Amino acid sequence: MKVLLIALAATMLAAPAHAISRYNSQGMSCGQVQAAVQREGAVILRYRSARNPSLTLYDRYVSGGRFCSVGEVAVGSSVPTRDDRSCYVLTCKSYDRENVFRFRD
Secondary structure, eight states: OHHHHHHHHHHHHHSOOOOOEEEEGGGSOHHHHHHHHHHHSEEEEEEEOSSOTTOEEEEEEESSGGGSOTTEEEEEEEEEOTTSSEEEEEEEEEEOSSSTTOEEO
């Protein structure tokens, strides 16, 4: 039994880590951004703030609600892209359990 537990622990340590990819959305077209999100399920997109270009903004974007935590839902959002348009993507937001239609930031 002890050997089995040691083998199981060694197997778990050898499993590859699933790191989340990070992309600069302003260096990609909208199609590339949406393809990356669909392909990987969840990515971090970063971009410069429109109001203060010295600030870099970022968030986690997902391909669907199954990539959100418990108590969160996937809602529509947009990010700036290289082709100068707002690109539609999904992000996870917490929701108020008493009023499902009101999201918390």
